[in-house]
Amino acid sequence: MCVEILIVLSDPIPHKHTDTLMEKVMLSSSLTWFVTAVGLLVAVGGWKLLNWLLLRPKKLETLLREQGFHGNPYTLFANNNSSSNNTKPMTLSDDKDIAPRVYSQADHVIMKFGKNSFFWEGRTLKVNITNPEHIKEVLTNNRYFKKEKPNLMRLATLLGSGLPNYEDQQWHTHRKIINPAFHLEKLKVLTSTMVQCCDDVITKWEEMLSSEGKCDIDVWPSIQNLACDNSLWKQLSRRKKNFRTPYQASYTYSEIKISSHPRMVVLIMLLLPNSVNRSMIKIDREIEASIEAIVSKREKAMKDGEEVNKSDLLGILLESNSKEIKEDGMSNREIVEECNTFYLAGQETTADLMVWTVVMLSRYPEWQTRAREEVFQVFGNRKPDSDGLNRLKTVTMILNEVLRLYPPVLFFNRRVQKDIKMQNLSLPAGVKVTLPILLIHHDRELWGDDATEFKPERFSEGIAKATKGRLSYFPFGWGPRICIGQNFSLMEAKIFLTLLLQRFTFELSPAYAHAPFVFLTLKPMHGAQIILHKL
Incomplete structure (x- = not known):
């Protein structure tokens, strides 16, 4: 019985089967590298997007708040823009x-937060300079x-x-x-x-x-x-x-x-x-x-x-x-x-x-x-x-x-x-x-x-x-x-x-x-x- 098993194990694998196996291994390896590369790109891109959309604006806002500036907090969807013009005549x-x-945006921000204030235009942080x-x-x-x-x-x-x-x-x-x-x-x-x-x-x-x-x-x-x-x-x-x-x-x-x-x-x-x-x-x-x-x-x-x-x-x-x-x-x-x-x-x-x-x-x-x-x-x-x-x-x-x-x-x-x-x-x-x-x-x-x-x-x-x-x-x-x-x-x-x-x-x-x-x-x-x- 042992002899038979040894004979089976020592019997060489057909050449065409070897090629197929190697191809599968290489394909699997390439696919793994491709998936890994795509994953890395997605991760890096996601991180950059997150930084661009959220982390950097928040960092800038924190830096200004630490210096005594005030303003509405940054959010992804809020827009502090407001119409500056009123079409009705004044007495x-x-x-x-x-x-x-005529300048309601800055006037509103300064009235609410003081002269040391900032506001957002989309992702752009704008600082009021009045000194x-x-x-x-x-x-x-x-x-x-x-x-x-x-x-x-x-x-x-x-x-x-x-x-x-x-x-x-x-x-x-x-x-x-x-x-x-x-x-x-x-x-x-x-x-x-x-x-x-x-x-x-x-x-x-x-x-x-x-x-x-x-x-x-x-x-x-x-x-x-x-x-x-x-x-x-x-x-x-x-x-x-x-x-x-x-x-x-x-x-x-x-x-x-x-x-x-x-x-x-x-x-x-x-x-x-x-x-x-x-x-x-x-x-x-x-x-x-x-x-x-x-x-x-x-x-x-x-x-x-x-x-x-x-x-x-x-x-x-x-x-x-x-x-x-x-x-x-x-x-x-x-x-x-x-x-x-x-x-x-x-x-x-x-x-x-x-x-x-x-x-x-x-x-x-x-x-x-x-x-x-x-x-x-x-x-x-x-x-x-x-x-x-x-x-x-x-x-x-x-x-x-x-x-x-x-x-x-x-x-x-x-x-x-x-x-x-x-x-x-x-x-x-x-x-x-x-x-x-x-x-x-x-x-x-x-x-x-x-x-x-x-x-x-x-x-x-x-x-x-x-x-x-x-x-x-x-x-x-x-x-x-x-x-x-x-x-x-x-x-x-x-x-x-x-x-x-x-x-x-x-x-x-x-x-x-x-x-x-x-x-x-x-x-x-x-x-x-x-x-x-x-x-």
């Missing part, structure tokens, strides 16, 4: 603080605090990808070339162009006066269309019969009632191929093609030895660029993008400043009278000039106070590029900081109990005295990236007000509906209905 007597109406010393650090340190990229697709494209959206070396190069165009001495050359543009608008208002010497009109559309350096746009309009300026084009977005929808709905609407977006794409392309044609024509004229046209910003910009072209000059495409920025973003904020100034002077006739007396003292009935504009102290006080109460831009966002420590505050890379300009401008601790009241006299001794040396007033930004067009904007507003005060007294119409709202910048939703009286 003028209730207009003591517009922040809850003047911290604000100075954020606006000064471009290495650690980067501008937040616009995310409204075509809207961002229309606003241009020029200087405000550049970073690092590209920003330095463009700033170096553009800066001379906005120097005060250069702007003096543009004064006559500005005066003519403003005078054209006010002359049209005079033509609308009744036999009694008055008229009730909405001045907002005229102010919107008042591009003071519009000699460029006149050239464009001659090229196309129904040409619209970039400002008018951008306002087409109000057709989707952007103010009444949540953020996600707005983003979806801007991405859909609807009639508004198709129209905006067409307008955007027409504008760029027209500007590029003019830029090319002027550059050719310069190469042919013709004198540079310095009557508008484009001419001054081309002159400055020609001096740098051999080293780090801008391409034609970059010049077109800068033009879009100048004439859209710049004119948008200037128009807001002018319309709110008219509204406030209509509400406070004693300040209107004081401003008019100063204008006649400096200019009489003459057209304004650059030297006289610098002597308009009362008008400057009024403009500063309007910018404090109604800043065109309500906040600045910056993303933290690297871990940074500011005094007693540590901010990790990846969070975003928000500088709530409107709330800081209305802060009673910084400005006093009358912070939300219209009192231009607070600027009687200048901005530094009014702010007590603290960075609590920055409608044009601050630091290296302060708005390059600040002087341009204020000069245009002074010229417009001078011509208006020389020819009219004005008051709010009974039809005026006070409804500040945000569409890119702070605007009057229902226009600015004013009664003009001929002097």
